[in-house]
Amino acid sequence: MPPEPVRHLRDLTRYRTSLTAEQTREVQRLEKELEDAGIKLSSVATDIMGVSGRAMLAALIEGERDVHTLAGMAKARMRPKIPTLVEALTGNFGEHHAFLCRLHLERIDHLTEAIGELSARIEEEMLPFSRQLDLLQTIPGVGQGVAEVLIAETGGDMARFATAGHLASWAGVCPGHHESAGKHKSGRRHHDNRWLGAALGTAAMAASRTRETTYPGARYHRLAPRLGKKKAIVALEHSILTALWHMLTDDVTYQDLGGDYYAKYDPERAMRRITRQANALGFTVRFDPIEAV
Incomplete structure (x- = not known):
């Protein structure tokens, strides 16, 4: 059994990994809801959860339907993509989609906050391993x-x-070729x-x-x-x-x-x-x- 500090670290990093995976799945659910409404924002924006994407999503949920107004919310490197954004934001986004998208965003924000708290705690617990952390x-x-x-x-x-x-x-990254008496056995990791x-x-x-x-x-x-x-x-x-x-x-x-x-x-x-x-x-x-x- 590993020492207590290592067990604590494992609990924290494993939980953070689980929450990060759940956050990814929630973003995918959000993208699916947008696609159902004919909104192809993810085909233009690399990250729909970025500053520009969040502003457009918030406006959609609040009832804004003018695609030119929505596209005009693009920031920085998204500005040159405004004509493409106009096309991507043209759909049939309704009250049903707004309700579900609001729930998805709230869930994503909650997970982001929890992941941030875990990361801060992990940094504290990682102090005795700071040298190893820097090396890796x-x-x-x-x-x-x-x-x-x-x-x-x-x-x-x-x-x-x-x-x-x-x-x-021990980590399971040693795939090999196993043969005995002319019979081949699996060498998969x-x-x-x-x-x-x-x-x-x-x-x-x-x-x-x-x-x-x-x-x-x-x-x-x-x-x-x-x-x-x-x-x-x-x-x-x-x-x-x-x-x-x-x-x-x-x-x-x-x-x-x-x-x-x-x-x-x-x-x-x-x-x-x-x-x-x-x-x-x-x-x-x-x-x-x-x-x-």
Whole structure:
């Protein structure tokens, strides 16, 4: 059983994760209600819960139906989208939709307030782990929220795990190929800790979008065509946990190998790939070394 401070952290981070998921579902219900009324606000606004979106929704609920007035409430980067907003806000939004949307917004606001209270409490409980928290946030894709979950679920103490492999195995991110007596058994990952798995998945997805700048991003784009996106994400989760173990064991920050690691590691393979891509476009290429200045 983990010590009491870790148990408290787990209670808090797990509850926050649950409320965040419920908040997402409530926003989806709101979007569905708007679509039922023919309002396509989400097709124009990246976040309908942003300043502009909330202003338009509040006006709709209060009875405003002039689409030009509603679209004119757009702020900042939404201003150039006003003509598109006029079309998106043209629908049959009625009293029934206003009633349900008001309830959805009240529920979302209540959840937002509760999540804020939990985050503040987690920051207090996380003070003894401030060093670990700072270290983990140097990993690509790992923000404060994810780092807090990683510490809460692993305990922040790597002494209980003999190696990084033990940690990855405990977390269920070691898919493998199992064969015995000529029979193949499932090598799929197991999900013993869904809270840790969700946090790792969030971090891996964020890291996968850093192809040009970080090693995890380059690793994902190298593996995805061959293994598929899901297995490539699991590979990144494994990499993140491996880095976590070494960082917390040795008390060091993350040292990234760089987005060009594979090109430097195997330049001939990189050149062959570039040649194939150029040939597919109908071009030939020639590589000449750059003279040192």
